[in-house]
Amino acid sequence: MRPFPIVITGHVDHGKSTLIGRLLYDTGALQADRLAEMRQSSQDAGKASEFAFVLDAFEEERARGITIDTSQIYFTSARRPYVIIDAPGHREFIRNMLTGASYADAAVLMVDAVEGICPQTRRHAKLLALVGIKDICVLINKLDQAGYDRARYLEVAAQVRDLFAEFSGTPFAIIPISALTGENVASRAREGGLSWYYGPCFLEALDAIDTPAIEERPFRFAVQDVYQHEDGAVLVGKVDSGRLATGDQVAVWPAGAAARVRAIAKYPAPDVGAASYGDAVGLFLDLDRVPARGEVVAGEPAPETVSLFGATIFWFADCYVSGRPVVIRCATQAVAGRIELLKVYDPAAPDEELDPESLNIGEMARCRIRTDAPLVIDPFASVPELGRFVIECDGVPAGAGIVA
Amino acid sequence: MDYLDALESKSICVIREAYQKFKGRTGMLWSVGKDSTTLLCLVRKAFFGKIPFPVIHIDTGYKFPEMYEFRDRLAKEWGFEVIVARNEEQLACGMGPDQGAKLDCCTELKTNALKQLIDREGFQAILLGIRRDEHGIRAKERYFSPRDSQFQWDYEHQPAELWDQYNSFLNESEHYRVHPILHFTELDIWRYIQREKLPLVDLYLSRQGHRYRSIGCVPCCSPVASPAASIEEIIEELQLTTESERAGRAQDKENLYTMQKLRSLGYM
Numbered sequence: 001m002r003p004f005p006i007v008i009t010g011h012v013d014h015g016k017s018t019l020i021g022r023l024l025y026d027t028g029a030l031q032a033d034r035l036a037e038m039r040q041s042s043q044d045a046g047k048a049s050e051f052a053f054v055l056d057a058f059e060e061e062r063a064r065g066i067t068i069d070t071s072q073i074y075f076t077s078a079r080r081p082y083v084i085i086d087a088p089g090h091r092e093f094i095r096n097m098l099t100g101a102s103y104a105d106a107a108v109l110m111v112d113a114v115e116g117i118c119p120q121t122r123r124h125a126k127l128l129a130l131v132g133i134k135d136i137c138v139l140i141n142k143l144d145q146a147g148y149d150r151a152r153y154l155e156v157a158a159q160v161r162d163l164f165a166e167f168s169g170t171p172f173a174i175i176p177i178s179a180l181t182g183e184n185v186a187s188r189a190r191e192g193g194l195s196w197y198y199g200p201c202f203l204e205a206l207d208a209i210d211t212p213a214i215e216e217r218p219f220r221f222a223v224q225d226v227y228q229h230e231d232g233a234v235l236v237g238k239v240d241s242g243r244l245a246t247g248d249q250v251a252v253w254p255a256g257a258a259a260r261v262r263a264i265a266k267y268p269a270p271d272v273g274a275a276s277y278g279d280a281v282g283l284f285l286d287l288d289r290v291p292a293r294g295e296v297v298a299g300e301p302a303p304e305t306v307s308l309f310g311a312t313i314f315w316f317a318d319c320y321v322s323g324r325p326v327v328i329r330c331a332t333q334a335v336a337g338r339i340e341l342l343k344v345y346d347p348a349a350p351d352e353e354l355d356p357e358s359l360n361i362g363e364m365a366r367c368r369i370r371t372d373a374p375l376v377i378d379p380f381a382s383v384p385e386l387g388r389f390v391i392e393c394d395g396v397p398a399g400a401g402i403v404a
Numbered sequence: 405m406d407y408l409d410a411l412e413s414k415s416i417c418v419i420r421e422a423y424q425k426f427k428g429r430t431g432m433l434w435s436v437g438k439d440s441t442t443l444l445c446l447v448r449k450a451f452f453g454k455i456p457f458p459v460i461h462i463d464t465g466y467k468f469p470e471m472y473e474f475r476d477r478l479a480k481e482w483g484f485e486v487i488v489a490r491n492e493e494q495l496a497c498g499m500g501p502d503q504g505a506k507l508d509c510c511t512e513l514k515t516n517a518l519k520q521l522i523d524r525e526g527f528q529a530i531l532l533g534i535r536r537d538e539h540g541i542r543a544k545e546r547y548f549s550p551r552d553s554q555f556q557w558d559y560e561h562q563p564a565e566l567w568d569q570y571n572s573f574l575n576e577s578e579h580y581r582v583h584p585i586l587h588f589t590e591l592d593i594w595r596y597i598q599r600e601k602l603p604l605v606d607l608y609l610s611r612q613g614h615r616y617r618s619i620g621c622v623p624c625c626s627p628v629a630s631p632a633a634s635i636e637e638i639i640e641e642l643q644l645t646t647e648s649e650r651a652g653r654a655q656d657k658e659n660l661y662t663m664q665k666l667r668s669l670g671y672m
Contacts, residue, residue: 001407002407002410034540037540054540070544071540071543071544072536072537072543073537073543074537074589095563095564096562096564098564098566099546099564099565099566102565102566102567224417224420224421224424225420225423225424227451227452229452234452236420236450237417238413238417265452266449267448267449267450267451267452267453268449268453276405277405278405278410278413278414279405279409279413280412280413280414280416280417280420280450282452293424316564329569331568385567388567389567390564390566390567390569392573394573395571395573396563396571396573397563397564397565397566397569397571400564400566400567
């Protein structure tokens with residue numbers, strides 16, 4: 001069974017790594033030597049058992065008490081296996097948070113009951129919405145430090161709902177917990193400070209999230225490479241969207257030339273007859289020219305071919321100054337272009353409009369992108385794989401965006 | 405598509421991406437263990453039965469005899485060429501696991517042997533069969549991970565990696581470590597080996613109540629007590645165990661951060 005990938009997000013120090021360590025510990029999922037290693041390293045650092053050290057494996061992370069890079073750990077509940085993705089909460093490591101979130105189907109957003117909503121809470125919530133994660137479970141943590149105050153929980157929960165309303169979202173659940181004591185993490189805290197709460201604990205809420213169904217979408221296959229095979233040119237890549245069968249009529253974009261699928265190869269089978277979403281296959285097409293990397297084999301309805309398009313982008317590198325050349329990478333396409341910033345804003349302070357001539361780390365923008373060569377795209381909502389892209393500056397990924 | 409197919413497809417895409425970007429400057433490390441043998445099988449699938457780049461075996465001289473025998477046999481059966489990399493100078497000086505710290509032995513006989521080979525052959529991408537669930541440090545790896553000429557892993561400044569867009573921009577004298585099976589777990593590997601009927605060194609199977617869960621150099625690997633004498637039994641056993649896979653590997657134990665130090669120095 002495929003593990004369900006879930007990313008843990010939230011402001012720095014709101015307890016993300018501690019939650020994961022606690023969950024693994026309380027469910028007996030921590031391997032004996034990892035547990036011993038955690039205890040030893042906690043002791044060396046002069047601390048009681050530091051659950052965060054299970055994931056914060058770098059020496060620097062433990063010394064500074066922060067998560068620097070995203071990490072993944074496997075865990076199995078009574079219902080199913082999970083891949084739990086820890087994400088750093090610092091703004092400077094936002095690219096690592098986004099890297100982690102890009103693997104997830106659902107998310108947890110941690111909020112400190114004492115501090116309430118903080119800048120990275122807002123930024124993370126909006127980034128999760130941007131990358132298309134719909135199920136977000138909110139944990140109001142450190143209730144033990146907030147005197148187990150029900151009124152405080154309700155107050156923070158109301159702030160959370162307001163935040164989600166800004167992007168027309170609704171949290172999957174809002175649960176009062178203490179990651180430190182384990183209350184409402186792996187089991188319900190029926191006694192003690194949180195006995196006023198009757199809802200599900202975190203693990204129950206997690207198990208209640210359904211795996212998103214793979215929707216029926218139009219067929220897309222971005223050519224990754226072309227190999228010379230004894231049976232002719234084989235186009236390799238993965239099915240980015242939809243499904244395909246041998247004999248299907250397709251078109252190869254941006255030119256839009258019609259072709260027929262002669263065979264779908266998957267070694268050692270010369271023709272497997274059909275392929276679906278995610279399959280890495282080789283296509284033999286009846287076509288008089290050999291397509292190159294970056295061309296898109298597609299079914300109906302056809303994708304759009306553009307050299308100017310609208311997008312919402314998110315920046316995770318150093319300052320970008322309007323007009324600087326960039327490379328847009330969408331599926332296997334890579335084209336040079338320029339960004340025309342229309343409106344720049346900080347997702348952590350959405351009411352303030354910022355200087356539209358530059359973009360800084362952690363900021364978002366509405367923009368138009370002009371490319372030097374045609375780009376084959378789809379709206380993000382209809383084909384996510386061709387509706388999202390990474391922006392490179394000087395060869396380094398610096399931003400990400402979705403086609404508006 | 406079932407779960408193992410999904411894992412396989414992801415790996416094949418990463419392998420093809422590395423080859424597309426680095427072509428003849430690509431190589432892969434084959435330790436002869438279960439993970440890199442799985443990787444070798446995936447490379448073969450990615451290129452329709454061929455292995456288009458050199459397969460490198462880093463030989464410390466301390467490997468199990470069964471490993472050398474298996475290496476030569478599979479290379480012949482599958483028809484690929486193995487480049488054997490050894491740090492001859494250090495071996496001649498008597499470097500070994502009983503000469504001081506394990507960190508030094510691993511660094512000299514593995515990391516530096518690879519460094520010498522990369523310098524000599526000019527590789528820009530090295531495929532490696534590491535997995536996230538092996539170790540807390542490996543859980544933080546990217547699929548494409550840049551290393552500088554000193555082999556340093558700048559883990560505080562790893563580039564973003566999302567939506568199958570892999571960073572491949574190369575500064576002078578850098579190379580990339582490419583990790584196509586990063587997302588496999590130990591159990592996934594065994595299920596895949598079972599499904600694909602992959603050949604394997606039989607040190608993994610129980611003999612007289614013991615087997616190796618992870619193999620490397622003879623002096624630094626201890627067997628675990630286990631009756632599992634077939635792949636089916638190993639899969640059953642792993643579903644119940646609370647011991648971690650590398651519990652028998654000495655280099656993880658010497659010091660809490662040995663693995664981080666080894667990796668930041670360029671260890672595989």
